[in-house]
Each structure stands twice: as structure tokens, then as C-alpha cells.
Amino acid sequence: MKQETLSDFVGTKAEEFGVPGVAVGVLIDGQEVYASHGVTNAGNPQPVDEDTLFHVASVTKTFTATALMRLAAEGKVDLGAPVRQYVPELELADEAAAAQITVMNLLNHTSGLDWNLIDGGEEDGSLAAFVAKMSELGTIAAPGARASYSQAAYNLAGRVIEKVTGLAFEKAVATLVLEPAGLTNTFFDLDEVMIRRFAVGHTPDANGELRPARPWRANPFAARGNNPGGGIASSVSDLLRWARFHLGTGDGVLPTEALHRMREQTVALRGSTLGDGFGICWFLRDVDGVRTIGHGGSGQGQFAELLIVPERNFAVVSLANAGPDGYLFNQSATRWALAHYLGLTEHDPEPLPYDEARAREVTGRYEIDAMNLDIAVAEPAAEPVDGSVARSAGGSADGARLTLAVGIKPEIREASDAEMPADYPAATMGFLPGDGDEYVITEGGLKGQRGFFTRDDKGTVVGVDLAGRLFGRAPGAS
Structure with a gap:
């Protein structure tokens, strides 16, 4: 029987889940393998390939965290310092929390901040406007007490970057990380996205039929104030290049020890599909006894998954342009790649009978x-x-x-x-x-x-x- 290839799997699963367009890339033994299937847009179709741009949503957080790690390595940011040392104007409904939250609390989701602002300041859309409205944001725990994933925390981290560098967040990340890491197909700016081949998200209508999602990036990701936590568009090829960077020695961007520090657990997670703990931004998860690091993202009918296995010099990226089954496609693709290339099998827990x-x-x-x-x-x-x-x-x-x-x-x-x-x-x-x-x-x-x-x-x-x-x-x- 012919061994199933990545291309066979991707095509079969995309059809099974009814996703218009998908792109998957694997880094194995220093070589890159790609497979794409379908189209960018059901209403205006163009073939998807490894350079097609997808909105990768929360995978953006890995770029924001790496930029802050570079500033820390250069002595410009102290990860243990209160955020107010860099953003003195920060105000929260909980004054004690506002004074205590550290930069590290933002990076490993232990700030205690609620998920996000409902209204992030659309009239201005800047990070400064976002932070000015954070007095309306609730807290769900004391800083450092527990992990709870927060978009607002990463937006605040983006404001730290702006204040320290004196640059707009997007320019700072490009200068600190994207350009030196050689990422030439990764953008915040929609004007850059729209002149290239890009995927359009799809969501089901009342009859279950998929239709192009509007706007292209869903609120709250439309405003610049949400860019640090979810604003980037990228391709499978560039995300594999990003994985190579994190599997390497820092390429002069970060000292090797600082890069590897991002993989070390800073807080445990309980009972989570996302992982066993947080490093610095990365979700840490053991699969068949082997440590993986990764991050996913979901936007307006678009889903992204990036998974890296440092000890095997391996990475897999999966991008899909339909919700909600794009998430299931990506999970299937990463599991298949781990099993096919590394022999690692994820074991699903079995629920108890109804009580x-x-x-x-x-x-x-x-x-x-x-x-x-x-x-x-x-x-x-x-x-x-x-x-x-x-x-x-x-x-x-x-x-x-x-x-x-x-x-x-x-x-x-x-x-x-x-x-x-x-x-x-x-x-x-x-x-x-x-x-x-x-x-x-x-x-x-x-x-x-x-x-x-x-x-x-x-x-x-x-x-x-x-x-x-x-x-x-x-x-x-x-």
C-alpha cells in the first residue's frame, strides 16, 4: 500500500472538513516540505500556495514576545519590573493590580487581566488610546496568582515596546525582529497584504453555507490597538522561517540563552488542550514524552497553528481559511505530521460516563x-x-x-x-x-x-x- 504523503493528507482532510483553502508546511532534517489545497476565496478563487498570506491572529504574540526579549537582552527592559516603570499612565479598575503587574506577567498570561476591552478605542485605534481605556478592564485574579490567557496583556506589552523604543509598535517589531530574522512575507499593514495573494476567511451563514467573512480581520483585531496580540498576516513559508529562527542560536537578534529561555516553563497550566504550561509566550506541551512549543491563532474565519519540537529540530505550520472546522483541520494536520515524521502520537483522554x-x-x-x-x-x-x-x-x-x-x-x-x-x-x-x-x-x-x-x-x-x-x-x- 502506498505510504500517504503530506499532499495526500492535506487534500483529503481539507475536503473532509469543507475548508476552501489550506496550506501546511513541515521542517524536518533541515528540509522544508509544503502542501496546499484549494483556493483563497470561494467567491473570487485563486490557488493557495506556501506564500499565500493568512491572518495568523494570536500567533502574532510570539513576535511581540520575541521583540520584548530582545529589548531585555539589550538591557532596555527588565522583565521583572512593574509595567508602570515603562507605561506610567497605566490605570486599571484595580489600583493594586495596576501597580503590581510586571512585564513578565504580561508575557506569560499571569497578569490577572480579563481577556480584552470590548471597545478598544476605535476612533483612534492606537495603542496609546487602548491603554487609556484600560481603566475599564476588569481583573480576574491577582497578578502572578494564576494563568489566564489575555489579549489585553499583550496589547499592553506592545505599548511597553513603543515607549521604550520611541517607535510605533509595528515599526519597532519590524526593526527588532522581522527584518533581522529575514521574514519578508509577514506584515501588519493591510496595504502590504492586499497587493499580494491572501486568503479570505469563511464563516457559515444561517443555513450552514460558507461565505466570505467581513471585515477581513475581525473586531477587535481591526484596530491598531490590538496588533500586538493578533494583527500579523504571514505565510506558511515565512512561519517555517520563524520556526527555524527559534530552533537556532538567535542569529544575532537574541543571545542563544535568551532565545532558549522562552521555552522554559514559567507557570503551569492545568487540564488544558493548549499545553502543560507557559514559557515566555509559548505553550509548552509534551507529546508522547517529547516536549513541544507552539502557539495557535483564530481570526475572522481563519485559523493558524505553529508547533515546534526543539529536540528533533522539527516544526509544522498549518493554516486554514474557514471556521469553525479550520481549527479541526489544523489539529489533524499537526497530529498527522508528528505521527508521520516523528512517530509521536497524541492520546485523547476518555471521558467518564455521565454523572x-x-x-x-x-x-x-x-x-x-x-x-x-x-x-x-x-x-x-x-x-x-x-x-x-x-x-x-x-x-x-x-x-x-x-x-x-x-x-x-x-x-x-x-x-x-x-x-x-x-x-x-x-x-x-x-x-x-x-x-x-x-x-x-x-x-x-x-x-x-x-x-x-x-x-x-x-x-x-x-x-x-x-x-x-x-x-x-x-x-x-x-
Whole structure:
């Protein structure tokens, strides 16, 4: 039987998931292998190739963090210093937090800042305007107390870069990182993107049909104030070049020890699909006993995944232009590459059978500033359900199951002039063996996502972690 190639896999999976255009690149033994499939835009199609630009969203954070590491290596930034040493105008609703947050807290998501500002200052759109509005942003924990993924933290880190260099953030990152690392196909500026071949995101309409997403970069990523956490467009070829940089010795941009420090764990993560801990920006994850570092991103119908295996000098990049199944395509592609090229297999956790008492304990609404997360018990189906099938998905023999749905708050949708990504409908989730507070989602666009429930000192469930973010239980939710 002919061995499956990367091109075979990419074409088959893109068709299976219904993604209009995908691009995958692998770095193995110093050689680069590419496979692309489909088109940039279902309405105005051009073939996707390894140089096609995709909005890589939160993968941008790896560039922001590396720029700050260069400033630290040059003695211009102290990672342990309070952010106010560089941005004295910073004000938060919690004054104690504003005084205590350090630069490192921003880089490893331990700042305690909520996810992001709902309104980041669209009239101006600058980082200065974003920071000026941060007095409206809530905190979910004391600085350094725990990890919770925060876009706002990285936008604030971008303002640190501006203040220290005296340059606009985008120019500073280009000067500090992009140009010296040889990244010639990576841009913040939409004017640069639009004169090249670029992918358009796609999202399903009310009938489930994919349509081009508008705007090209979703709010809140449209404003410059969100560029540090999610504004870059890049290609598979340039992202593999970026992986080579992080697998190297710093190329005169960073001392080798500073580059490698980014891979060292600074804080642990519990029960997360994203990893076992944070380094400096990087998610750290063991696969079959081998350490990987990586970062993903999701924008307006576009998904990106960058995974590096330092001890094997290996990297894989996967980009897809449709939501929500672009995420599932990317996960499949990275898993296939790890197994095919390195013999490393990811093992999915098996949920426990449905437990009504535990399920009822966690049902209710949870929220961050822009999104609601609803956990509910779906009652047994009218028709009999095969017990083995139900149990394998975290359900009961008669079909009762726990579900999770997440979506943008209705009032934010109504207030926005832009189209926004579709919500994730209710999907089955199941508890995992152990202390009973960890879970896995077993179907839908978030299939495979893991997280855990947070309790207060009385044992009451007060929050749930999803995709590295803490959603607090809404008042009165039960």
C-alpha cells in the first residue's frame, strides 16, 4: 500500500472538513516540505500556495514576545519590573493590580487581566488610546496568582515596546525582529497584504453555507490597538522561517540563552488542550514524552497553528481559511505530521460516563467581557440511545448528557457594525478521571478542547477554563 504523503493528507482532510483553502508546511532534517489545497476565496478563487498570506491572529504574540526579549537582552527592559516603570499612565479598575503587574506577567498570561476591552478605542485605534481605556478592564485574579490567557496583556506589552523604543509598535517589531530574522512575507499593514495573494476567511451563514467573512480581520483585531496580540498576516513559508529562527542560536537578534529561555516553563497550566504550561509566550506541551512549543491563532474565519519540537529540530505550520472546522483541520494536520515524521502520537483522554449530580453542580452561565459560555444538561432523547455510544461521548445510557455552548454576547453583536464569527452551538462534554473538575469536549467545532472548573474556598464552582481563559460564573447562575 502506498505510504500517504503530506499532499495526500492535506487534500483529503481539507475536503473532509469543507475548508476552501489550506496550506501546511513541515521542517524536518533541515528540509522544508509544503502542501496546499484549494483556493483563497470561494467567491473570487485563486490557488493557495506556501506564500499565500493568512491572518495568523494570536500567533502574532510570539513576535511581540520575541521583540520584548530582545529589548531585555539589550538591557532596555527588565522583565521583572512593574509595567508602570515603562507605561506610567497605566490605570486599571484595580489600583493594586495596576501597580503590581510586571512585564513578565504580561508575557506569560499571569497578569490577572480579563481577556480584552470590548471597545478598544476605535476612533483612534492606537495603542496609546487602548491603554487609556484600560481603566475599564476588569481583573480576574491577582497578578502572578494564576494563568489566564489575555489579549489585553499583550496589547499592553506592545505599548511597553513603543515607549521604550520611541517607535510605533509595528515599526519597532519590524526593526527588532522581522527584518533581522529575514521574514519578508509577514506584515501588519493591510496595504502590504492586499497587493499580494491572501486568503479570505469563511464563516457559515444561517443555513450552514460558507461565505466570505467581513471585515477581513475581525473586531477587535481591526484596530491598531490590538496588533500586538493578533494583527500579523504571514505565510506558511515565512512561519517555517520563524520556526527555524527559534530552533537556532538567535542569529544575532537574541543571545542563544535568551532565545532558549522562552521555552522554559514559567507557570503551569492545568487540564488544558493548549499545553502543560507557559514559557515566555509559548505553550509548552509534551507529546508522547517529547516536549513541544507552539502557539495557535483564530481570526475572522481563519485559523493558524505553529508547533515546534526543539529536540528533533522539527516544526509544522498549518493554516486554514474557514471556521469553525479550520481549527479541526489544523489539529489533524499537526497530529498527522508528528505521527508521520516523528512517530509521536497524541492520546485523547476518555471521558467518564455521565454523572447527573456532578453535571447539575456545574450547569449555568459563565462569562468574560465579550462572551458567554453556557453549560446545560440535555435531557434524554425520546428514542432509545445505544448505551455504549452515549457513554463514549460522555453521555448516559439513556442519552442524558452535559453540553457546552459559547458565543459572543448578544449586546455586543447588536452594537457592532461588523460581521462576527458564528457562535459554537451546544456540544457534548464529559468529565475526566481524577478530581472530577477536568473535562473534555467530545464533538463539534471545539472537539478535543480540555479545561477545568475552578472552586472557591468553600468548594463552590465559580469559574471554568476554556482555551486557557477563565470564564467567571455569572451572578445568580446555577
